[in-house]
Amino acid sequence: MERYKLLMDPVYDEFILVERGSPVEKALKSSLLQRLRYIRQLGPCYLVYPGAEHTRFQHSLGVMWLVRKTLNFLKLKGFSPEPLTENALLLAGLLHDLGHSPFSHALEGVIVPESHEKITVEAFKLLAQEVGLERELTEEVLSIFTKSHSQPYTYQLISSQLDCDRLDYLKRDAFYTGVSFGRIEVNRILISAIVEGGELLWSYKGFNALESYVMSRYQMYWAVYFHKVNIAAQVLLEKIVKRMRELLLAGEKLCCDPQLARTLKEGGTENLLRLTDGNVVVSIYNCQNSKDPILSDLSKRFIKRELFKTVEVKPSRLIELREAVERAGYNPEYYFEVVEPSKVAYSYYSPESEQLIKVKLEEGVAELSTVAPTDAVKALSRKVSKTYAVIPKELHPPQ
Numbered sequence: 021m022e023r024y025k026l027l028m029d030p031v032y033d034e035f036i037l038v039e040r041g042s043p044v045e046k047a048l049k050s051s052l053l054q055r056l057r058y059i060r061q062l063g064p065c066y067l068v069y070p071g072a073e074h075t076r077f078q079h080s081l082g083v084m085w086l087v088r089k090t091l092n093f094l095k096l097k098g099f100s101p102e103p104l105t106e107n108a109l110l111l112a113g114l115l116h117d118l119g120h121s122p123f124s125h126a127l128e129g130v131i132v133p134e135s136h137e138k139i140t141v142e143a144f145k146l147l148a149q150e151v152g153l154e155r156e157l158t159e160e161v162l163s164i165f166t167k168s169h170s171q172p173y174t175y176q177l178i179s180s181q182l183d184c185d186r187l188d189y190l191k192r193d194a195f196y197t198g199v200s201f202g203r204i205e206v207n208r209i210l211i212s213a214i215v216e217g218g219e220l221l222w223s224y225k226g227f228n229a230l231e232s233y234v235m236s237r238y239q240m241y242w243a244v245y246f247h248k249v250n251i252a253a254q255v256l257l258e259k260i261v262k263r264m265r266e267l268l269l270a271g272e273k274l275c276c277d278p279q280l281a282r283t284l285k286e287g288g289t290e291n292l293l294r295l296t297d298g299n300v301v302v303s304i305y306n307c308q309n310s311k312d313p314i315l316s317d318l319s320k321r322f323i324k325r326e327l328f329k330t331v332e333v334k335p336s337r338l339i340e341l342r343e344a345v346e347r348a349g350y351n352p353e354y355y356f357e358v359v360e361p362s363k364v365a366y367s368y369y370s371p372e373s374e375q376l377i378k379v380k381l382e383e384g385v386a387e388l389s390t391v392a393p394t395d396a397v398k399a400l401s402r403k404v405s406k407t408y409a410v411i412p413k414e415l416h417p418p419q
Contacts, residue, residue, distance in 0.1 A: 056077035204233050
């Protein structure tokens with residue numbers, strides 16, 4: 021085994037193999053990838069589920085490993101990508117989250133107003149220079165990230181309705197939060213993968229596992245990602261950063277991390293890529309003693325876990341609730357937020373082919389929900405809309 025580095029992954033209870041001297045090993049040594057060790061996968065969700073301390077780095081390794089396993093299963097069926105494409109797929113799996121902000125999705129677009137996908141493309145270009153990736157390989161990875169590759173299965177394996185990214189985060193997030201919903205049959209799904217005409221298909225033999233995946237995805241969103249306390253923690257975190265930026269741009273001196281302060285004032289991808297959760301947490305700790313009463317109060321609430329509360333309301337009552345917050349003496353810009361989590365487990369009506377989970381049957385190819393013996397998948401595909409107001413926990417909304 022001297023040819024490989026062995027990295028133990030408790031989620032899959034097996035070693036992840038990294039070939040020595042490979043492009044993947046080179047990427048692992050990059051400071052840009054190592055940065056992800058210090059960014060929590062689920063942002064402030066550890067305030068709800070104490071075990072949710074896992075990182076984007078762990079997830080990135082997991083996605084790369086699932087890509088590796090999928091390619092191995094495909095080879096058993098007679099499909100082998102070119103070596104260049106295979107290396108590019110492994111790198112795309114490993115590096116697909118390079119552009120995440122501190123606290124992941126909780127602060128995405130808040131510190132720097134760009135999506136993590138767009139920042140990832142720029143970060144990968146920097147990484148390619150840092151570790152000396154060959155130009156041809158760099159361009160192949162970029163074509164996967166931008167979904168411009170001539171073979172759609174390449175980016176469908178990384179980013180689609182059913183991909184290695186989603187399979188890993190559902191299983192990993194379930195493992196570390198302790199919930200049972202996301203414990204899906206990953207191997208049964210991956211061994212069902214088929215490539216025909218450049219497209220990613222799934223064998224009907226794996227239907228039960230595919231159906232379970234859709235159900236797990238739906239349950240994880242409402243039990244974990246959209247948990248009311250998690251929403252409240254994310255809103256509070258966003259308000260703190262918003263207040264920091266406002267004060268810094270007004271010329272106030274804050275006892276926050278210098279790199280965070282620079283990024284909030286100047287913006288810029290390269291500034292963001294020097295930040296981790298640690299920069300933000302240290303800043304919040306220090307700002308508990310800020311002379312600004314709003315920033316001081318918000319920071320203390322976060323550190324002491326005296327979070328806002330999330331209440332489900334009718335949309336018609338939002339103005340009334342905002343006014344109640346203001347009457348109680350709170351600035352609604354920092355003590356009131358409307359959140360409308362609307363997430364479908366699987367959008368089977370999407371007109372874009374890569375947004376469909378395609379099932380291979382003896383007689384042809386069909387969309388997943390059309391081959392289900394019950395309406396379970398269709399039911400889970402319907403949009404679920406809720407309206408939440410996030411307010412100070414000591415405030416009692418009018419009935």
